[in-house]
Every structure is written in structure tokens, then in C-alpha cells.
Amino acid sequence: MSELPASPEARALFSTRKLLIQLVGFIVGISLLIWIVRNAIREGHWDRIVNADPLLIVALVGCTLVSILFNGASFWVTIRPIQPIAFWDLQRINVLANALNYAPVRLGAIARVLYHVRVDGLSLLQIGAWFSLLAYVLVLGIASCIVATIVRFQVDWIWFGLVAAQMVLGAMVTRVIAGQPIIVRYGRGLDRMVSDARSLWGAVALRCADLTAFTGRMAAAAAILEIDLAAGQIVVLAMVALAASLIPFGRLGFKEALVAAAGYRLNMLASDVEANMSQLALVESAGELLVYLPAGLVVLPWFRRRWRAGSWAGEDKGQPSGVGD
Secondary structure (H helix, E strand, O other): OOOOOOOHHHHHHHOHHHHHHHHHHHHHHHHHHHHHHHHHHHHOOOHHHHOOOHHHHHHHHHHHHHHHHHHHHHHHHHHOOOOOOOHHHHHHHHHHHHHHOOOOOOHHHHHHHHHHHHOOOOOHHHHHHHHHHHHHHHHHHHHHHHHHHHHOOOOOHHHHHHHHHHHHHHHHHHHHHHOOHHHHHHOOOHHHHHHOHHHHHHHHHHHHHHHHHHHHHHHHHHHHOOOOOOHHHHHHHHHHHHHHOOOOOOOOOHHHHHHHHHHHHHOOOOOOHHHHHHHHHHHHHHHHHHHHHHHHHHHHHHHHHHHHHOOOOOOOOOOOOOOOO
């Protein structure tokens, strides 16, 4: 990214203050990660990983692949009312953004925003409205799962009904709010995304599927380590992991520490709970790392090609493209 847009708002993404905050956050995250690794090494049962059923390893990685697919699809289905962007383009940029988030400065969100400005011709306000809808649906899904688990710790058809009811209610409230005149006037397409049935309900359905994949990866990690957890505990830990992944610093450290801490609170009576929960957090995160980094490297040449073919608003290099190669 040797070229940057002239827009002050876009250049603000690289302000010295923001970069320093992210670097400090990355250092803190690495310190937390070292602490988690030390706990896991001291008393962890690493032989369980070596002797794990290969099918469980496949499940661990497979859940990440499924999660990537659903997450990318949620970006695609929500932006369609504003501007059609090729499905596989959004899948590729989603993979690369997740890989770049492992950098000391969390570059994934920055790369995603600048790509859509330069290549797809979206404005920062349109991107803000788009990402706000996706963030709302994500928080709604996490909150719905946690509330349902508090009300009924057993994961059964009643639990799923509680989650579904909350998601539907939250989506309906969003439609009412997005229909207000001030949102229609200043929302930069938010009202169109929310009023489009395929966009809103598609995002809700895909987010539910993504939450299921997150939970499946946590369950696979627990099975690999032979940690006996109730279904409700697995759901809670998966939601903690998902919420922690949104922390706006480096991807490493914070998520593992929060998952380990939450797991410790859920299993305080076990003698080796600290080591077990540290291992669980590391194995679950490894299920992402083993997919995101290799996939990001594969996608990088495509990103460079599309980036060079695009242009900032006002340049004569060519019109922004909304379709894939």
C-alpha cells in the first residue's frame, strides 16, 4: 500500500496516535500470550494433542473454514442493496483481513476499508454503515447465546428457540429504527440494507451459522484435550472467544487470556483447571491460525493485483470495479 487516499478521514486510519496505541496493545497481548503458554507448559497434558484423533483435528480446522465462508457471505449479502460486489472477492478480502490482524498493528480492518474505497468505490460513510450493521448482528448473536445460556444452561430445542426469538426480535427492532427519516437521510444506505429482506435476514442466518462454527471449534478443542465440558460451558467459552476477537489490538493474547479466565471460572473445582483452560485457549486459537495465515498468503497476490488496478476518487487510472476477476 504505497499509495494512500487524499481523504483526511482515510489517512486518519494511519495516525501516529492510533498506531502507537495499537503497538502498545500488541505488546500487552504478547505478554498475556506468554503467560498463557507458560501456564499450559507447566502442567498441560500435551500428549493428548499428539495422540488426538485425526478427525478431531479435521473438525478443528474445518470449523474455521466454515466460519470464514459464512462470515464472508454475511459481508456479501448485506452490501448488495448498495452495490453488488462479487461473492468470491469478499471471501478473499475477508481471508486476507483476518490474516493481517495478526500483525503488530491490526491491519485487517484498515486493509478492508481502504480496499473497498479504492477498488469498489465505496465512501467511508457507506462502509461505516455497512460494518455497523454487521457489528450489530454479531453483538446481537453473542448476546442472544449468552442470555439463552443463562436462562437455560442446557443446550436443547428450548435453548435454540430462545436464541432464535432474540435474533428475530433484534432484527425487527433494527428495521423499525432504520426506517426513521433521519436514518434514511443520513444513514448512507443503512436503511436500504436493513429494509432488504435478503440482506437483513440473510445476515442473521449467516451469523447464527458462524456462531455454530465457533462453538464447534471450541468443542473440538475440548475433545482433543479430553476436557469434559457441558454444552452450555462450551457455548459460553465460544462466545467469549468471538467477543474477544473484536478487541481492536493485535489478535494474539487478549482472546486466549479471556477464554482461559472464563474457563477457569466455569471449572474452579478441578485441580489442573488453569493449565487445562490455558491449553484449551491455545488449541482453539491454533484452529484459526492454521487456516488464516496460509490462506492469507495465497490471497495476497490477488489483493496486490486488484489494488494496483484500482484508483482513488478523482484519479484517472480507471473506474472502480465491483466485480471479480
